[in-house]
Amino acid sequence: MYDITIIGAGVVGALIARELSFYQLKVALIDKDSDVGNATTMANSAIVHSGYDPAPNSLKAKLNVEGNAMFDQLCAELDVNFGRIGSLTLVMEDEQWLVIRQLVDRAKENNVPVTLLSGDEVRQMEPNVNPMVKGGLLAPTAGIVNPFQLCVHAVENAVDNGVNLFLNSEVIGIEKTSDGFSIDLKNGSSIDTKYVINAAGIYSDKIAMMIGDNSFKINPRKGEYYVLDHFGFGFVNHVIFPLPTDKGKGILITPTTSGNYLVGPSSEFVDTRSSLATDMATLKAVRESATQLIPSIPFNQVIRTFSGLRATPSTHDFIISESKVDGHFINVAGIESPGLASSPAIAKYVVNKLIGKQLLLVKNELASRSIKPYIHPLNMDFAAREKLISEHPEFGDIICNCEKISRGEILQTLNRSCPPHSIKAIKKRTRAGFGRCQGGFCQTRVISILADFYKIDPTEVDYDEKGTPVLIEDSKESAK
Ligand SMILES: Cc1cc2nc3c(=O)[nH]c(=O)nc-3n(C[C@H](O)[C@H](O)[C@H](O)COP(=O)(O)OP(=O)(O)OC[C@H]3O[C@@H](n4cnc5c(N)ncnc54)[C@H](O)[C@@H]3O)c2cc1C
The missing domain is CATH 1.10.8 (Helicase, Ruva Protein; domain 3)
Incomplete structure (x- = not known):
């Protein structure tokens, strides 16, 4: 019998497993795929957002800002590539100053440092931006991270500390038992557990429905990207954003921790959770939008395209709470952007605030916070x-x-x-x-x-x- 079983080994489940591994608990981490971090965690912009953008007082704002602050230590402990390169949100039209000033107010409410820049200052920092740029908003605490490493190394740390990892283990049913739950897996086996943490990404509403919890719905929202080769260091030095809209943070251009550049993502609700196909029309629109910010993006350096699915919740904020159907079932759902940036803070919130309220957390003195560094x-x-x-x-x-x-x-x-x-x-x-x-x-x-x-x-x-x-x-x- 496990104390806690986490469904979903994306970055959120991985970091929750790691956080739980610091305590004397029997923990299982299960995923339907053959590897950890094989879903949304491996198909995103890889940005550790500063947190000026989410609505003040939302869970997104709180956990984004707290999560961002944890990245230096976390990435040092887990040997993960991370760079605090800052983001620049560009003002391309005079009418946009009004919106950018609202963002400055929002940043203040969220406690995120930002600086307004003139067009000349932006051009000096980023010589390849559209010369017509009127100004920008610099958020120096934004960063870029390697999300594959973050997820894999967090699981590695958790497993080293005693967590049991089950791959190729799709959950197909959950039954209530006298002392918890029995989780049925497609491979024919089952797992008995006292608590369940539902971190199943775009499938988290389906998992919640298995215990009769219909309180939210996930509407998958696709984002398509171009990946450019590492053709030249410093083509852009910051994450370059347009102004955010109600569709999200917009189509950005960013370096990655390995020196490539990403251009995207688009933002379209889709009917299916299983297709990650990209299409010409959407990518053309991505290209047109991005070149308004950086006209000289060398699209002859594109080495591939990809897409990811955002787990957009019907509730408009992260859903991180005990289910109303059963308090031993904890939903960590609707973790769309800035979910990667928030993930370390989400893990602490789940363990300290939700699990800690129900279970006595006794330190696992044998647990380590670090993994043995890799040879690079x-x-x-x-x-x-x-x-x-x-x-x-x-x-x-x-x-x-x-x-x-x-x-x-x-x-x-x-x-x-x-x-x-x-x-x-x-x-x-x-x-x-x-x-x-x-x-x-x-x-x-x-x-x-x-x-x-x-x-x-x-x-x-x-x-x-x-x-x-x-x-x-x-x-x-x-x-x-
Ligand atoms: C286009 C795009 C851009 C983004 N950009 C950013 C960004 O720059 N910065 C940022 O902070 N956030 C960003 N995000 C959001 C970020 O990627 C997510 O918030 C984060 O990856 C969510 O992680 P997760 O662990 O909740 O979900 P996932 O990574 O999807 O993990 C869920 C896991 O659950 C497993 N699972 C599902 N169903 C079952 C089942 N029945 N049985 C067993 N296992 C199951 C899946 O296999 C999967 O591994 C972006 C997202 C997208 C799509």
């Missing part, structure tokens, strides 16, 4: 890298030529407590396959590494979920 050859100087390669030649065997990722870096992820089982899981952890050729050259070598490690045939190595192999048959055999 690309961050080393030449001499240090040479020494590393002479002692561990696998770090000199480059597998992904685009991103310069070595076999050693792939192998180290396999020997961790939240290891990759698929090509995509390796891509998320190491960036092998993330570059200009999108895995065209390195994918076969990644398949061999996975096949060797798990002692399976290369045709059994999946791209992503179970049953998605890239190789169908042995080509030499078939040629006989």
Whole structure:
């Protein structure tokens, strides 16, 4: 019997699991997918928003601002790439000054430092902006983070501290028992637990309905993006936003922690929760909107497009509370943007305010807040890298030529407590396959590494979920 079971191993479930692992509790973290962070957590703008934008006194405003402040320490503990680069919201028309002044007032209410800049000041900071820019709002506390690392490393920390992770475990039903719940999984097994935390992202309303809680609905809202190669450092130095509208924060241009640039996202409600397809018309609109801010975006550097689904709730704010149907069932739902920025504060809120109210939280003295740092050859100087390669030649065997990722870096992820089982899981952890050729050259070598490690045939190595192999048959055999 588990004390607490978290449904959903996105960044929110992952950080809640980590926070719970600091206490003497038996915790399970379950996800339907073959890897953690495989849903909205891996398809967003990766921005740690400053928090000037959410409506004052909302949970979004409170947890965004608190979460933002936690990122320096959290990312140091979890060896996650994070940069506090600041955001610039551009004023392109004189009439927009009124809106931007309202945002300054909102920032004050939310306790977020911001500075109004003139057009000249903006042009000095960002030489590639539209020269017609009239001014801007600088929010220096905004940042960028690697969301894949944040989620995987948080789960790794939680598992190291004793949390049990169950992947490929889709929840299909929840029954009330005398001392909690029995969670039925599609793979035929079940999990008994005293408390449930519902962190199932775009499916959180479906999970709540399993106990008869119909108090909210999730309306998936798609956002489509372009990813640009790392063609030139400093093309933009801040997250560049237009003015926010009732559709959201608008189409932005931002560097990523790995030196790429993202352009997007669009914002359209969609009927299906399963399609992540992008389409020409939407991407054209993204492009037109972004070039109003930065006219010279080099779209010939696009290496891929992608989309993510926002879990937009019917209630217009994060839903983080005990269900009215059963107080032992806690909804952490409707976590749309700024959910990534808020995630560390959401985890603390759930554990301290909601779980702490019901259970005596006794510290787990054996728990660590940090993971063992990874080896990052690309961050080393030449001499240090040479020494590393002479002692561990696998770090000199480059597998992904685009991103310069070595076999050693792939192998180290396999020997961790939240290891990759698929090509995509390796891509998320190491960036092998993330570059200009999108895995065209390195994918076969990644398949061999996975096949060797798990002692399976290369045709059994999946791209992503179970049953998605890239190789169908042995080509030499078939040629006989
Ligand atoms: C286009 C876009 C841009 C965004 N940009 C930003 C940004 O820049 N900054 C920011 O702060 N936020 C941003 N967000 C929001 C942010 O990405 C989310 O708030 C955050 O990722 C939510 O994490 P989560 O763990 O709640 O959900 P998810 O990552 O979706 O995780 C939910 C998990 O539940 C699992 N699950 C679902 N159903 C079941 C089931 N039946 N059984 C078992 N497991 C199940 C899923 O497999 C999934 O892994 C953006 C979102 C989108 C879509």
